[in-house]
Amino acid sequence: MKHIKTLETRNLCQSAKNGGCGECQTSCQSACKTSCGIANQQCENTKKEMK
Amino acid sequence: MIHRYQLGEYYIVLDTFSSSVHVVDKVAYEMIGMFADHTKEQVLNTMHKTYGKDPELEECYEQIEQLRQEGRLFAADTFEPLADRLKQKNTNVIKALCLHVAHTCNLNCSYCFASQGKYHGDREVMSLDVGKRALDFLIENSAERTNLEVDFFGGEPLMNFDVVQHLVAYARNREKECGKNFRFTLTTNGMLLDDDIIAFANKEMSNVVLSLDGRKEIHDRFRIDYAGKGSWDRIVPKFQKLVNARGNKNYYIRGTFTHANPDFLKDIRQMLDLGFTELSMEPVVCPPDDPSALTEKDLPVIMEQYEQLALLMLERERQGKPFTFYHYMISLKDGPCIYKRISGCGSGTEYMAVTPWGDLYPCHQFVGEEEFRLGDIWHGVTNWATQQKFADCNVYSRPQCKECWAKLYCAGGCAANAYHATGSVQGVYKYGCELFRKRIECAIFLEAAKADLHP
Numbered sequence: 001m002k003h004i005k006t007l008e009t010r011n012l013c014q015s016a017k018n019g020g021c022g023e024c025q026t027s028c029q030s031a032c033k034t035s036c037g038i039a040n041q042q043c044e045n046t047k048k049e050m051k
Numbered sequence: 052m053i054h055r056y057q058l059g060e061y062y063i064v065l066d067t068f069s070s071s072v073h074v075v076d077k078v079a080y081e082m083i084g085m086f087a088d089h090t091k092e093q094v095l096n097t098m099h100k101t102y103g104k105d106p107e108l109e110e111c112y113e114q115i116e117q118l119r120q121e122g123r124l125f126a127a128d129t130f131e132p133l134a135d136r137l138k139q140k141n142t143n144v145i146k147a148l149c150l151h152v153a154h155t156c157n158l159n160c161s162y163c164f165a166s167q168g169k170y171h172g173d174r175e176v177m178s179l180d181v182g183k184r185a186l187d188f189l190i191e192n193s194a195e196r197t198n199l200e201v202d203f204f205g206g207e208p209l210m211n212f213d214v215v216q217h218l219v220a221y222a223r224n225r226e227k228e229c230g231k232n233f234r235f236t237l238t239t240n241g242m243l244l245d246d247d248i249i250a251f252a253n254k255e256m257s258n259v260v261l262s263l264d265g266r267k268e269i270h271d272r273f274r275i276d277y278a279g280k281g282s283w284d285r286i287v288p289k290f291q292k293l294v295n296a297r298g299n300k301n302y303y304i305r306g307t308f309t310h311a312n313p314d315f316l317k318d319i320r321q322m323l324d325l326g327f328t329e330l331s332m333e334p335v336v337c338p339p340d341d342p343s344a345l346t347e348k349d350l351p352v353i354m355e356q357y358e359q360l361a362l363l364m365l366e367r368e369r370q371g372k373p374f375t376f377y378h379y380m381i382s383l384k385d386g387p388c389i390y391k392r393i394s395g396c397g398s399g400t401e402y403m404a405v406t407p408w409g410d411l412y413p414c415h416q417f418v419g420e421e422e423f424r425l426g427d428i429w430h431g432v433t434n435w436a437t438q439q440k441f442a443d444c445n446v447y448s449r450p451q452c453k454e455c456w457a458k459l460y461c462a463g464g465c466a467a468n469a470y471h472a473t474g475s476v477q478g479v480y481k482y483g484c485e486l487f488r489k490r491i492e493c494a495i496f497l498e499a500a501k502a503d504l505h506p
Contacts, residue, residue, distance in 0.1 A: 040494075
């Protein structure tokens, strides 16, 4: 019996090698303007990969 | 570092440094809780007392051990030594500006963090020349970045709409010759929206942020004109018109909740009833002695509202009537890289605010605080000491974040919130942290539940 289901998440170690292009959205340019969180920013490179 | 929590019917375990998300059963949940500081024998003995000598228990233990060996549970922090280098990568490049095209407003909201658009200074609108120079400054300092973001902000930016229009036209010309791609956002209270402005916004703005606090009585309590009259009746039809004509482009109905409405789910329901589906609801930012400030007593109410909101979203997803809540948008698979997760919002480095006079500040929330003036759009940054404080901000620079499981989702938090709560941009706004952690729990719960709905 499987007790654990792991959701697919981004490999952060890999992103240390190929990330950091800086093209993604600045978090405060979206809807908040008074708090900070980066979790909802999508990566521009994975977006390109999806197209 | 792991974080375990239960929400709805779900047991969830997050592994901070691998960013893994595990949906587990109750047995695995309990076992993972003991795993780090007990031997296998101790863990199994304890579990046997509750569940009997079931061989499944050892099997479960082995599944946990396998995830540990794969680096997806109890992963070590390999990023801390890289933090300065990772953050440094994006220093000296500016890619986003908040253009304060109007330090004035046609509403007089007492809870406004920008003191009714004046930012504790004089009323002023940005001239076209200052605006053009700001766009040139952004292009000149954007190095290899292609995507440049400009938010037309205020005050109320539509009080200077003519300049907004001309600046967009100017940017569209310049982006072609410079190989850039401008993405514009308009943040508005809606009072001046008309058919022409709606058509312009829907054509040119990548995102539109529409300020509406939800229920009429809540909205009109604060969002009043200078005659003291509420604005709800005047703006809602305009917002509906804009959204109906917007197609698939981004927008947010953005509300603020205060001590007057910690039960903000009612306001979200009102927004849904009005036909809006892209929603954001932000905790008010104001001094603690302000009557609208959120209190410790409000905290459990807000926490419960966040959970109820997640459950409502799931229910609507099941019904085929989904809606978006800004803070529950989380991209597990295609989310930000470790650079972004360590560096945060980029205020004062890659993101700055420009006043109507062309002064530069680390972000819109610091405008009017003279010590934070970084320079101007003609001479660039000259206040290096202050900028360095922002360049030094990263997820590892705040000791309070060391033990926080959510740090790689928040990237160290909002420097302005930290400053206003503690007097230092390197401080921590603990109340905001509580809310943030809850929102991430809810966001990940929704991802887990949606994965079951759409396998």
